[in-house]
Structure formats: C-alpha cells, structure tokens
Amino acid sequence: MEHFLVSLFLLLISVFTIADCGSIGVNYGRIASNLPSASKVVKLLKSQGLNRVKVYDTDPAVLHALSGSGIKVTVDLPNEQLFAAAKSTSFANTWVQQNVAAYYPHTEIEAIAVGNEVFVDPHNTTKFLLHAMKNIHQALVKFNLQSDIKVSSPIALSALQNSYPSSAGSFRPELVEPVFKPMLDFLRQTGSFLMVNAYPFFAYESNTDVISLDYALFRENPGVVDTGNGLRYFSLFDAQIDAVFAAMSALKYDDIKLVVTETGWPSKGVENENGASIQNAAAYNGNLVRRILTGGGTPLRPKADLTVYLFALFNENMKFGPTSERNYGLFYPNEEKVYDIPFTVEGLKNYQDNPSPVSGNQQRVATPVNGGGGGVSKSTTGNTWCVANGEVGKEKLQAALDYACGEGGADCHPIQRGSTCYDPNTIEAHASFAFNSYYQKNGRQMGACYFGGAAYVVTQPPKYGNCEFPTGY
Numbered sequence: 001m002e003h004f005l006v007s008l009f010l011l012l013i014s015v016f017t018i019a020d021c022g023s024i025g026v027n028y029g030r031i032a033s034n035l036p037s038a039s040k041v042v043k044l045l046k047s048q049g050l051n052r053v054k055v056y057d058t059d060p061a062v063l064h065a066l067s068g069s070g071i072k073v074t075v076d077l078p079n080e081q082l083f084a085a086a087k088s089t090s091f092a093n094t095w096v097q098q099n100v101a102a103y104y105p106h107t108e109i110e111a112i113a114v115g116n117e118v119f120v121d122p123h124n125t126t127k128f129l130l131h132a133m134k135n136i137h138q139a140l141v142k143f144n145l146q147s148d149i150k151v152s153s154p155i156a157l158s159a160l161q162n163s164y165p166s167s168a169g170s171f172r173p174e175l176v177e178p179v180f181k182p183m184l185d186f187l188r189q190t191g192s193f194l195m196v197n198a199y200p201f202f203a204y205e206s207n208t209d210v211i212s213l214d215y216a217l218f219r220e221n222p223g224v225v226d227t228g229n230g231l232r233y234f235s236l237f238d239a240q241i242d243a244v245f246a247a248m249s250a251l252k253y254d255d256i257k258l259v260v261t262e263t264g265w266p267s268k269g270v271e272n273e274n275g276a277s278i279q280n281a282a283a284y285n286g287n288l289v290r291r292i293l294t295g296g297g298t299p300l301r302p303k304a305d306l307t308v309y310l311f312a313l314f315n316e317n318m319k320f321g322p323t324s325e326r327n328y329g330l331f332y333p334n335e336e337k338v339y340d341i342p343f344t345v346e347g348l349k350n351y352q353d354n355p356s357p358v359s360g361n362q363q364r365v366a367t368p369v370n371g372g373g374g375g376v377s378k379s380t381t382g383n384t385w386c387v388a389n390g391e392v393g394k395e396k397l398q399a400a401l402d403y404a405c406g407e408g409g410a411d412c413h414p415i416q417r418g419s420t421c422y423d424p425n426t427i428e429a430h431a432s433f434a435f436n437s438y439y440q441k442n443g444r445q446m447g448a449c450y451f452g453g454a455a456y457v458v459t460q461p462p463k464y465g466n467c468e469f470p471t472g473y
Helices: 002-020 038-047 060-066 079-087 089-101 126-142 173-190 200-206 236-250 278-293 394-405 427-441
Strands: 023-028 052-055 072-077 108-114 150-152 154-156 160-162 193-197 257-263 307-310 385-388 455-458
Touching: 023 278, 038 060, 052 307, 060 072, 072 079, 072 089, 079 089, 079 126, 089 126, 108 126, 126 150, 126 173, 150 173, 150 193, 160 236, 173 193, 193 236, 200 236, 236 257, 278 307, 385 427, 394 427, 427 455
Parallel strands: 023 052, 023 307, 052 072, 072 108, 108 150, 154 193, 193 257, 257 307
Antiparallel strands: 385 455
16 A cells, blocks of 8 residues: 555656656747648647647638647737727627637637737837737627636837846836736736747857857756856746746836747848758757756746747748748748757656757858958958849838848838938838848848848949938938
8 A cells, every 4th residue: 555655656746747747839820821721730749749739820721720629729819900909899899709719629729919029010009019918808808708718919129128137137228018917917917928039149149159058958057147047048948938037026016927929039130141951940949949848947937848939830922021031940841850959848858958069159150351250351351232122012021121121120211201311201212221231231231132932133333312221221
C-alpha cells in the first residue's frame, strides 16, 4: 500500500509539473500567394503537435477548418476596425456574434486580440483601443462567453520608454495615464493578460557590437547581470520580457499575466540584416521551445510559465519590408520544414542545438561604414532612390505606405499636412517619399525597395513638387 501511495504521489507530481510548464503556439499569417488550404494547415498543425494558433483576422475558411480540431485559437479584430468597435456597441455585438459566437465552442476560440501593435499604427488608432476592448468584452458578456474567451491587445516593445537594464523597464510616459493604467485595470477586472510581441533579433541586429549571438540564441554564455536588482540573465528574451514585467510592476500591476503573442527569428536576410540565417533561426526557435516547455519563468518572475506564439507558420512572400520580413516561416508553403526543430516535450528528447562553424559571432557579415553600422558603402554604390509603382493601385500603395511610416520606421514627418513634402497631396507622391526614406535608412540594400512589388529603384532624383528626396541618413 505504501509503495502504491508513493507511486501515485510521483505520478501526480509529474502530471502537475507538465501542466505547470509553458505552452507553445504559432502565428498563422497569410500575406502570401502560395499557401496551402486551411484544412491542410490544420492537418499540419496537428501532425506537429501544435495545439495553439493565432490568426490575424476571422476568416471563415480558417475558423471552419479549425472546428473540432482541439486546437485553441486566438483571433484578431484588425486595427482598421478599432474605430467602429469603439464607437458602436452594435458593431461590437455583431462582430462577436458573426466572428466568435457563430464558431464557438466547436472552434475553440480562447482569446481575442483587439488590434495589433496599435501604438505604432500610423492611423493614430490608440485613442480607440480601450473603448474597443471594453465593447468587445461586453459583447462577449451578452453571449455569455466572457469566462471562456479573454480580450487583450498585443503591444510591441517600442511601447517601453526604458528596457535596459530590465529592472528599469517602464512604459512610455505619454501612454501611461491615457492607455496603460486603464488597460491594465481592464485586464485585471476581466481576468485577462497582457499580450506582448518580443523580437530579440531586432535588438541583436542593431547592436552586434554589444550583444553576443549566444546570448540572443539561448546558448551557453556567461550571462549579463542586471545592475538594478542583481539578477543574472542568460538570454535576451528573458531580459526583454522582464523589462515588461518591471514596467507593469512600476504601475502596481504585478498580478497581471503575460502572453508572448509573437517572437521569432528570420532564416534569410541581406547583408545588413545581421544574424538572419537558417542556423540562427533554428537555434533561436528550437532553444526557445525547450526553454518554454521545460518550465520555469523569468529571473524576475520565476513562477510565470509563459505561453509563447512563434512567428510564423509560413514564409509569406507578399510581405513588405526587407528580405527577412518574408522569411520568418517555420515551414515553406509546400509544408516542408525550413529547419528541423521540435514543438512538443516528446520531440525535445532527441533535440540538440548544433552550432555550425559560422554560427557564432562570425555570423556578423556586415562591413562597417564610416565607423557606423553595417551596410554597403554609399561611396561605391552611386546615388539611387526608391519610388512608388503607381501601377499596383492605391490600396496596395496605402498598405505599403502604412508599413513604411509605422513598423518600417521611415521619416514621414515631411509628408504630414503643412510640412515641406505634403504637396502634391497624392498617395503616389507620399508613398514615394516614405519608401525612399526607408530605402536610404536601410543603406540602399537589395530588398529594401520592394514593398511587395509596390516600389522600384531609380537613378535620377525623383520630382514631386518642390520636395527634395534625401540620398542618405
């Protein structure tokens, strides 16, 4: 009897240990022209043991395909619908009825992401965010789904004013009172969690002189001590997440949980996209899966087992931006793995991260220019500019313009009303200025003037009114 009780105790311990570990999901983006059908994608997810997926809309084909699959789903209310959801409870009710209640519970929707990285949206939708979240939640209450489906909104790390050291993490001051405090109150009241998109790749890419590749890829390294609290960090991912936790703690919201709704590493990039390679992508994602599924939180919150969504399921050939943007996929569109990593505890038993001879800091292939960052020397490439391709149509130009001025980081102040390059006030002229700003800031690299086919390189200075297009930054 004693032996039986000991065995039962050990069994329960093992069950609770597994249950308390983190969870791995994947982002199913579809900005591509060559992806398999939704039903094939669901089969692929199940074959890989992936039981959580996040989508960027509420496409009926996708939600129908996920019905009865046992895969938990996070859906998205797009940024362009925030205004309507904030201003109209009837819109929010109809949206939830048609896009959530109509599929639940056969499609196991567990969360709604209201918008995505709203604070960097060039359409200034931040002021609508909280009202939209509240109206969507009230719609869930109307259909008695509020206990099963949580409402949140993914933030980018750019929402932080400080992120280093992690203990000094703080939100941007202009967002604290109007957005973060009321949003965190809402998350607390509804039992929800903060959604965060975190990409160590971006930090490494821009700071290869001070961030080691091993630290960014979860490999063995001496660690970095946080001078504020004395904690030692062995991965950049943990340091980034703890900066968010510290920012929440500074506002007295230590009880709010966190879900990493996006993280990943590109398998391909051009010369100035330091670290983008198949070997590094495999190491980052593979070691991250092991880090999450074997349990344990971060140094600041050791009991905070995380749910993490890898970005992304497929390479997406129609995305804007540099080459890396189209190469975050875990799979090619033909469903073959870009690199072989596990997604389950069982798969981890035989997993090993095998650094290649060039995967250490030798991976830094960029050549410094004038003592600055990597890139091709401007003195040898000649003057070139990037302009909009008007033949793709206004809708595609607008989408590319939004990317360039938002996530792309282009300097779009000169094309704002009243500024030097506002006239001529046409989508093609404004897009050309934004595309060129992005192109010049990225060292005129191949792939930096692409924008899904909405742009091309010219060798003569563009002429739009009296606006002068820069040739370098």
